[in-house]
Amino acid sequence: MTTDPIARLLATPPDLPVVAGLARVAEALSGPGAAVVQAPPGSGKTTLVPPCVTGLLTARGGAARVVVTQPRRIAVRAAARRLAHLLGEPVGETVGYSVRGERRAGPRTRVEFVTTGVLLRRLQRDPGLPGVGAVVLDEVHERQLEADLALALAVDVRAHLREDLLLVAMSATVEAERTAAVLGPGAGVPVVDVPGALHPVAVDWCPPRGGAHWADDRGVTPAFLDHVAATTRRALTQHAGSVLVFLPGAAEVDGVARRLADVANAGVPVHPLHGRLPAAEQDRALTEGSGRRVVVSTAVAESSLTVPGVRVVVDAGLSREPRTDQRRGLAGLVTVRVSRASAEQRAGRAGREGTGAVLRCWSESEHPHLAAHPQPEIAVADLTGLALELAAWGSPGGEGLALLDAPPEVALARAQAVLEGLGAVGADGAITERGRAMAELPLDPRLARALLDGAGLAGARRSAEVVALLAEGVRAPGGDLVAALRQVRRDGPGSGEWRRAVRRLEQALPTGPSATALPDDVAVGAVVALAHPERVARLRPGSTSTYASVGGTGMVLERGRGDGAALAGLPWLAVAEADRRPGQRDALVRAAAPLTEDLALEAAASRWDERDEVVWQQGGLRARRVTRLGSIELASVPLTRPPTELVTAAVREGLRREGLEALPWSAGARSLRRRLAFLRTALGEPWPDVDDEALLTGIDAWLGPELARVRTARDLGRVDVLGALRRLLPWPEAGRLDELAPERLPVPSGATAAVDYDGEQPVLAVRVQEAFGWQETPRLAGGRVPVLVHLLSPARRPVAVTADLASFWATGYPAVRAELRGRYPKHAWPEDPLTAEPTRGPRRR
DSSP: OOOOHHHHHHHSOOSOGGGGGHHHHHHHHHTTSEEEEEOOTTSSHHHHHHHHHHHHHHHTTOOOEEEEEESSHHHHHHHHHHHHHHHTSOTTSSEEEEETTEEEOOTTOOEEEEEHHHHHHHHHHOTTOTTEEEEEEOOGGGOOHHHHHHHHHHHHHHHHTOTTOEEEEEESSSOHHHHHHHHSTTTTOOEEEOOOOOOOEEEEEOOOGGGOOSEETTEEOHHHHHHHHHHHHHHHHHOOSEEEEEOSSHHHHHHHHHHTHHHHHTTOOEEEEOTTSOHHHHHHHHSOOSSOOEEEEOGGGTSSOOOTTEEEEEEOOEEEEEEEETTTTEEEEEEEEOOHHHHHHHHHGGGSSSSEEEEESSOTTTGGGSOSSOOOHHHHSOOHHHHHHHHHHTOGGGTTOOOSSOOOHHHHHHHHHHHHHHTSBOTTSOBOHHHHHHHTSSSOHHHHHHHHHHHHHHOHHHHHHHHHHHHTTOOOGGGBHHHHHHHHHTTOTTHHHHHHHHHHHHHHSOSOOOOOOSOHHHHHHHHHHHHOGGGEEEEOTTOSSEEEETTSOEEEOOSSOGGGGGGTTOSEEEEEEEEOOTTOSSEEEEEEEEOOHHHHHHHTGGGEEEEEEEEEETTEEEEEEEEEETTEEEEEEEOSSOOHHHHHHHHHHHHHHHOGGGSOOOHHHHHHHHHHHHHHHHHOTTSOOOSHHHHHHTHHHHHHHHHTTOOSHHHHTTOOHHHHHHTTOOTTGGGGHHHHSOSEEEOTTSOEEEEEOSSSSOEEEEEGGGGTTOOSOOEETTTTEEOEEEEEOTTSOEEEEESOHHHIIIIIHHHHHHHHTTTOTTSOOOSOTTTSOOOSSOOOO
C-alpha cells in the first residue's frame, strides 16, 4: 500500500460528483496543459481537483507544488482543513494555506490554498513561480477583479515564461467556454463539465407583509431584518436540519444574529459568519455539531464555502457589490437585489445532503425581474488597484493581457489619474519606483501611499494603526475615526484582527525617519488625508455640517449620530468613507477625522494650484488670481489687467451660456443682422447664417478681433457688434447689400420709409396719401421677394396690408376712403388715387 497520502485519496476518493470528471481533467492537462472545470457548488471540485493535479505532477516525476486560489480568507482556511482532514493529516503538512498575515505551509506542502491576492503578490515578485507546477483558479465565475487579473497574468506566464505550468480554471456557472477561450485562444482548451447531484429543493416565497421595503436612505431597514429573523424561526419550525441564512453584509449578519437570541436561548446555536470575524469564530460556524444550528452568513457561503448539515436556506435576496461614482470619485459597496444565478446557487446549499427547502424573502412575481447574473467587478468597481497591478506587470491599461472583459475606458482613465496623483505612475502610465513600493504592500494603492508617507507625519506605529483601521473596515462610532482608534486600542470590537494587521503593516514599512509629534486627533486625519486627498474637506461658510471637498463633491455630516457630533463645525476634515444617496447633491460622511489646513495642504499637495481666472458673471467679467486646493478656494485677489486669452474664453463661454443679447447691440447692428438673415433665406449661399446657433458656433470668426481688445466689463460694453457683423459679409456680393436688402425705400411722396425685416416677409409702412400714384409693389433680393406694404391712416394706424398695390387701389381703397375721409377731412382722399399727387401732410387751405 502506498505511503503517499495524495495517492491514497485518489485511489479511494469520497463519494462526490466531481470524481466522475477527474480522469478527463488529467487527460486535458496531459494535452494542452490547461482545462476548465465546470461543476456546481458542493460537487467536490475544490477538494478533489487539486489532488488530481498533484497526482499528475507526481506521475511526471516532479514534486512541484499546486497552488489553489480562493476569493476569501475564510474559504482558503476551510478548503485546506477539508482536504487535510481527508488525508488524515494536520494542516501545514501535505496541505497548507497562505492568507494575508498567516501562513501554514512547509517544505512538504504539495497543495497550497491561497487567496487570489497572495497569488498576485507572488506573480508580481517572480512571474516564473519557482517550485510551482500548477495553478488552480477556483470560483472564477464570481468575476472578482483580482480573480480576473490572476487568470490573465497566469495565461501570460504560460505563454511567455512557463509553457510547462499547468493551469486549471474552475467555475460554477455557464461561462466556461468563454473562460476556455481566454486560457488558450485557438488551442482548444477542453471544458470538463461535471453535473451536480443536488437533491430536490422546495421554494417557499416569503415576502414581507404590508409591502414593507427592504431598504431606505440609511440602508437595509430594521423592519426587513425583523422579517428575515421571523422567516428563520419559521424555517426552524416547518423544516428539519440546520438553517443557512444569507444576508448582504457583516452589519446585517450581526443584526439578524442578535434578533435570534431567543432561538439560541432555546437550545439552537446561532453562528454569524463573515470575513470580519476572528478565525476561531469562523471555524466554529463551519464545524458541524451534533444537533441543529443556524448559520447567518454573507455571500461567503454562496459558492466558495461548504457549510455542513444545512437542509434549509433563508435568502434575504440581497447582495453587496462594489460601485463607483466616476464623476464624483466615490467608490464603495452598495446593497442591491441578488441576481437569479446567485439565488439559485444559494438555494442549492439546501440540497447537498438530502431534500431541502429555500425560503426566499421576496415574492414569486418579483423573481423574473431580478438580473440574470451579477455584474463583473471590472465593469462597476474602482479600478485604481487593478491599474497599479497592470502597471507593475508592465502592461498599463491591460494591453496584451487576456482579461475576460476590458476595463471601461472612463474608469481606467480615472484610476490612472489617481495613481499619477499619488506618484505611483508617470504621465505615460509606466510604474515609478514609488509605485513599485506601493504595489508590494497588500493594500489598496491609496492606503499604501498613506502607510508609506504617514510614517513621516504621524509615526510608523500610528500610520499602521490608522491604515489597519481603514483596511479592516473597523466601524467608527458616529463616523468619528479618532473614537474608533481609541475603541480598538481598548480591545473593542474587531481589535484582534486589527492588532494583527497593525503588526503586519509595521513590519512592511521600510526603515526611515518616523515622526510622532502630532496628537492623535490630527494624526488620524493626516493619514486618512494621505489615503484620500480628494476627500479632504473644508467647512462651508455659515454651516456646521456641510463641507466642500478637494475632489468637488459636497460632503455633509449626518445629524443626530451621537459621537458624530464631535466632528460638527470642525474647519477641516479628512473623510475616509462617504456615499451619496439617490437624488442627493452632497455625499453623506460615514467616517472622518479632524485635520488642520497645513496638513490638508501637505496631503493634497498635488492638487494645490494658483492661476489667473476670468469668469462671466451676470453679464459682466470677474478677473481674479485664485489659489485652490482642488475644488476648495483658499484665497483670491482681483486682477486689473487679466490675460487676453482668458478674457476671450470667458466672454465666449458667457455668451454661449446667456445668449448673444448680452452684447451691446446697436440699432445698426440689429438692422444688419436682420437684413443678412433675410438674404440668407431668400438667396442662400454665400450670404451667411446669422441665427444664434450659427453665430455662437463661429464666434471667433466674426467677434474674435473685438474680444481681443476686452479687458474689463466696461470694455465689453464698448464692443463694436456692427463692425464685427460686417466681417461676415461675402465679397464681392457685399457690394449689392443695399440693392438687395436696402434699409429704406423711396415712396412717391419723395420721402423714404424704413424696411422692416423682422418677419418672414419684409414690411414697408407708409401713409396712404404718400403712396398715391404708386402702382407696382417693390421687390427685393433681385426681384425674388415682394415687399408687404402696410398702408397707414394719417394717425399712422394700419388700414390695409397688401403685396399688390394695383389691386388695392382698385378694390380696397374705395372702402378705406369712405371710412376715413370724414374722420380726417384735412387730408386728401381723391376718388382716383392713381392720378392724384402724393402728399406728406394735410392739405393747404
